[in-house]
Amino acid sequence: MATRSLRFQLLAGLLIPLGIVACIQFSVAYRNAEVTAHAVTDRILLASARSIAEHIGFGDSGLDATIPPAALGMFDLGYGDTVYYRVTRADGRLLAGYLDLPAPPVPAPPSQPEYYDGRYHDESIRLVAVTQPVSLANGVENATVVVSETLYGRNAMSRELWIGSAWQQSLLIVIACVLAWLALRRVFAPLLRLSREVEARAPDDFRPFSVAALQAELDPLVRALNEYMGRLRAQLDAQRRFTENAAHQLRTPLTLLRTQASFALRGADERERAEATRAIVATTQQITRLANQLLSLAKAEPHGQPPRRDAIDLVATTRDILVEHGRLAVDRQVDLAFEVAAPAPAATVRADPTMLRDLIVNLVDNAVRYTPAGGQVTVTVDRDPDACVLRVEDTGPGIPAAQRALVFERFYRVPGGDSEGSGLGLAIVKEIVDAHGAAIDLREREGGGLVVAVRFPVAEELLLGAGVAEAGRTPREEPVLGPR
Ligand SMILES: Nc1ncnc2c1ncn2[C@@H]1O[C@H](COP(=O)(O)OP(=O)(O)OP(=O)(O)O)[C@@H](O)[C@H]1O
Ligand SMILES: [Mg+2]
Numbered sequence: 001m002a003t004r005s006l007r008f009q010l011l012a013g014l015l016i017p018l019g020i021v022a023c024i025q026f027s028v029a030y031r032n033a034e035v036t037a038h039a040v041t042d043r044i045l046l047a048s049a050r051s052i053a054e055h056i057g058f059g060d061s062g063l064d065a066t067i068p069p070a071a072l073g074m075f076d077l078g079y080g081d082t083v084y085y086r087v088t089r090a091d092g093r094l095l096a097g098y099l100d101l102p103a104p105p106v107p108a109p110p111s112q113p114e115y116y117d118g119r120y121h122d123e124s125i126r127l128v129a130v131t132q133p134v135s136l137a138n139g140v141e142n143a144t145v146v147v148s149e150t151l152y153g154r155n156a157m158s159r160e161l162w163i164g165s166a167w168q169q170s171l172l173i174v175i176a177c178v179l180a181w182l183a184l185r186r187v188f189a190p191l192l193r194l195s196r197e198v199e200a201r202a203p204d205d206f207r208p209f210s211v212a213a214l215q216a217e218l219d220p221l222v223r224a225l226n227e228y229m230g231r232l233r234a235q236l237d238a239q240r241r242f243t244e245n246a247a248h249q250l251r252t253p254l255t256l257l258r259t260q261a262s263f264a265l266r267g268a269d270e271r272e273r274a275e276a277t278r279a280i281v282a283t284t285q286q287i288t289r290l291a292n293q294l295l296s297l298a299k300a301e302p303h304g305q306p307p308r309r310d311a312i313d314l315v316a317t318t319r320d321i322l323v324e325h326g327r328l329a330v331d332r333q334v335d336l337a338f339e340v341a342a343p344a345p346a347a348t349v350r351a352d353p354t355m356l357r358d359l360i361v362n363l364v365d366n367a368v369r370y371t372p373a374g375g376q377v378t379v380t381v382d383r384d385p386d387a388c389v390l391r392v393e394d395t396g397p398g399i400p401a402a403q404r405a406l407v408f409e410r411f412y413r414v415p416g417g418d419s420e421g422s423g424l425g426l427a428i429v430k431e432i433v434d435a436h437g438a439a440i441d442l443r444e445r446e447g448g449g450l451v452v453a454v455r456f457p458v459a460e461e462l463l464l465g466a467g468v469a470e471a472g473r474t475p476r477e478e479p480v481l482g483p484r
Pocket of ligand 2: 362365366421424425426
């Protein structure tokens with residue numbers, strides 16, 4: 001959860017590298033402190049050795065080394081270190097000090113002082129050896145002075161140096177963290193203000209949010225939010241209009257139903273009551289159809305989930321629907337025919353079965369309903385390389401070119417018609433076409449009438465399996481469904 005916080009991510013992005021740098025700094029500072037402490041204590045060792053060496057002289061009993069108190073006193077830094085020394089002649093004979101002190105790795109140290117580490121009385125010590133030429137009667141002899149010291153002072157000094165610099169660095173890190181935190185607070189303040197504003201918004205307030213006080217980087221987000229609110233508002237308006245229209249459409253048949261019911265109640269004789277009851281049944285069917293259309297529309301509308309994609313044989317489905325509509329065609333004295341190529345094309349489409357049915361039913365219903373008695377409705381299922389085409393053709397009045405885009409709108413009906421309907425059929429068809437990635441086209445039929453063509457994309461896997469029906473085939477007309 002914490003990793004989703006931008007503030008946390010920014011701080012972590014800053015502090016982790018800072019921590020790594022601090023660790024490196026601490027170890028470098030530790031090393032530096034050690035080097036400094038060693039350099040200082042080595043210098044004191046050397047000064048002490050030199051001071052002893054300078055006091056080697058030639059006395060009555062030969063070579064003689066007196067140890068000046070200052071040479072040992074300079075070590076007294078309060079850490080309780082012990083100092084050992086040794087002065088030897090060139091042949092190794094002891095002049096002063098402890099003979100068993102570790103000897104220098106080079107027996108006769110050259111003119112340069114020789115520093116080395118060793119152990120004495122079970123303690124680690126640091127030693128320096130210097131060579132001091134002493135003039136004798138018969139020439140010059142090299143005496144060797146070794147001075148050593150235990151390591152308490154040296155270690156304490158390097159610890160103190162390191163702790164001092166570690167403190168400084170820690171303080172810097174803490175200050176950097178506090179500054180970073182304050183900067184983040186300042187940077188996030190406008191964003192938090194915006195989110196409070198969004199939270200406090202009333203659900204019907206679609207005024208755009210201002211980008212004025214925000215950082216430029218947040219502009220796209222706020223603009224997108226504002227655009228989204230615009231779309232939401234349009235959608236809500238459309239829904240409100242739809243509800244109003246639907247209520248209006250329902251009110252008319254319901255009023256009719258009430259009138260018919262009171263007729264049935266007040267009917268003078270059996271015949272009148274039966275007539276009123278038949279009218280009630282017809283009106284109820286009308287209301288049921290409207291309710292079903294509203295449901296179809298709700299189902300076909302985009303709602304985040306793609307429709308089912310069953311493999312459906314378009315020829316068989318269309319044939320079934322036409323058989324069901326035979327009765328209506330007979331009633332309206334329209335010749336309803338189904339044309340399929342022989343052999344039948346491989347017309348399998350991927351679709352939601354209920355939606356596909358709604359689509360075909362609405363197109364056939366329109367064609368049969370709007371074609372005057374004696375007219376002809378022909379339904380064709382065809383196949384070309386990349387689509388299955390359902391075509392519904394009628395010899396009715398057609399739709400004027402200017403109206404062809406409008407008829408897909410909900411509740412829109414071409415003015416002047418006298419048939420009943422609510423103007424939802426083609427709106428449902430359009431939603432279904434869109435949901436399936438299909439395309440619909442309205443055209444004028446040669447010789448008058450309307451041609452509606454729906455092109456369904458052919459699913460890739462189905463394309464591989466079945467080839468396009470042979471060219472040059474002859475159209476075959478199926479058994480007559482309407483009157484001939
Ligand atoms: N085949 C057609 N021939 C002539 N006009 C048509 C045809 N199909 C549709 N129309 C016109 O398009 C309009 C919209 O059709 P749509 O199917 O959406 O609604 P409807 O048929 O009026 O009502 P509903 O289908 O909801 O009962 C119709 O009112 C009609 O004027
Ligand atoms: Mg219709």
